[in-house]
Amino acid sequence: MGSRSLLPIAFTLLMGVPALAQGPTYGIGRTPTAEEIRARDISIGPTGEELPPGKGSAREGAIAYRTKGCAGCHGAAGIDGSAPILKSRNPTNPNVWARGRILPLRAPFATTVWDYINRGMPLNREGTLTPDEVYALTAYLLFINGVIPEDQVLDQQSLPQVKMPLGDNYASLPDWKPRTPRLKGYPY
Amino acid sequence: MGARRPARREFLKTGAALAGGLTLGAAAPALGQAPAQPPMIRGERDGEIGYGARSKHVTSARIPHGGRPSPDAFGLTFHVATPLQDSVGVITPSSLHYFATTRGAFLPDIDPRQHTLLIHGLVDRPLTFTVDDVKRLPSVTRLHFIECAGNRASRRAKTVQETHGMTSNAEWTGVLLSTLLKECGLKGSATWFVAEGAEEVKGASSMPIAKAMDDCIVAYAMNGEPVRPQNGFPLRLMVPGFEGIFHTKWLQRIKLVDRYYMNYNDFGHLDQDHKVAALDYQIGPKSVITFPSGEQRLPGKGFYEISGLAWSGGGAIAQVEVSVDGGKKWHKAEFRGTPQRMAHCRFAYAWNWDGNETEIMSRCVDDVGQAQPTREQIAKYWNRPYDQTFSVPGLDNSIQPWRIASDGSVTNGLA
Structure with missing residues (x-):
């Protein structure tokens, strides 16, 4: 039974008023340790602040791509498998959107590619890749799409710095408000 | 005897x-x-005294959606659609509630005593809640539909299960997400949150904080019993009115952040056109006639109660109309029960069929003024040619016509 200190409740009662506007109301739930949060937090945002230590380049990634089974579903060249393609068939089109729905090309941040591989790959062995392998695979996929050079090492610092081809050329979302139509001026 | x-x-x-x-x-x-x-039926049959079963004469069942088998050769389950053609009232029985998985998945077999929900990030006090903790907090019970973005009209579909079966409606019980977030103390910089499930891909979606504080529910029960594993046991995040994928199943973590986080599921929502992107979150006003519908047959001319479902991600349904002459004249339908916000509502229209070939359809308006369009109206808005190749941008809420032949057979009016 994880119950936090009853002190805040006692304090509130002593005050006799809801003085702690920011304080807990029910005192239910347990305070997790910093290590616990770190271990569970696999949401890698655009700044990359959650990235774990590790590093890898496309050279190691090319090996991991074969040994970790990626090629089995995505094809040896990333375009000839049963799973979604990982390399554009139309790589020179100046419009990135026209190059296809390809994660390492269309993701607005390299951190999105890292997050995706780390969570969801490889099929049926999710969560088994080491941070070095995820850095290396990310580097490999960015390399085969012409985003970074083959020898570039990706790590906590360099990964979030990668300039992705999409840039900010994607739709931002409207401010969501309750009880409003989903798109202003759209009658349907 | x-x-x-x-x-x-x-x-x-x-x-x-x-x-x-x-x-x-x-x-x-x-x-x-x-x-x-x-x-x-004599004596106990396969444990039916403890947990009742339906009549062996009732065979209504879910089917794999979109032609992909479920489970597939690897035992992964994919999309499975609700038999709306057999539905009555507004509650989808839990055993018939549609379910979908991100890319095909095994069902997590979660021991609720081991499961926790971690809320962290831009909060004053990160907290871990056990399932029992969540159940101690003040609860809400509400009817809500969920609908998959893949619930699209198609010329190839034959039944309403195939055209519309990726939506269902249940009574959900749980704790408002706002209750949990207030307990943690939101920082002013928290403008988005990321919700994550416990399945193998740890599916994660970014959502605006305004939605979290308005009506999201961390649900532990559906239709009067614990949420079914296929629908997220032991905790499911309900995001009323949003596309199904946001309703994070097997909810294990919520992280408060200061921007759209572009995690796993977010990549799939990227769009070039801001209008399409806006139409890819909240479900539009939508209705469909479930009886008579595709592949059903009317035994002869005479009286029928046309029956169907209407729903909207923007609020409650304000009005449903039915046409029995291919959309020339529209008649107000009656509600069966009071329409709830972001929930299926049942409508009915009394009809005397004269035995002649015709087309029937329904349309609705919700309480924020959005109206369900025809496919032709949508094409016109987007300035695109309306032909067989036209695909509705964003989520498809177009009107579904059913064609009734003089022999009483019912087929897809789009075919």
């Missing part, structure tokens, strides 16, 4: 039984041949 029947029939004839209504299985015509006594 047989010998006693005439005497019993005599008894019924006297009319004495009509007062009590006690005659089991003999809702029989008082005159003429009484139906034979049906066989009895």
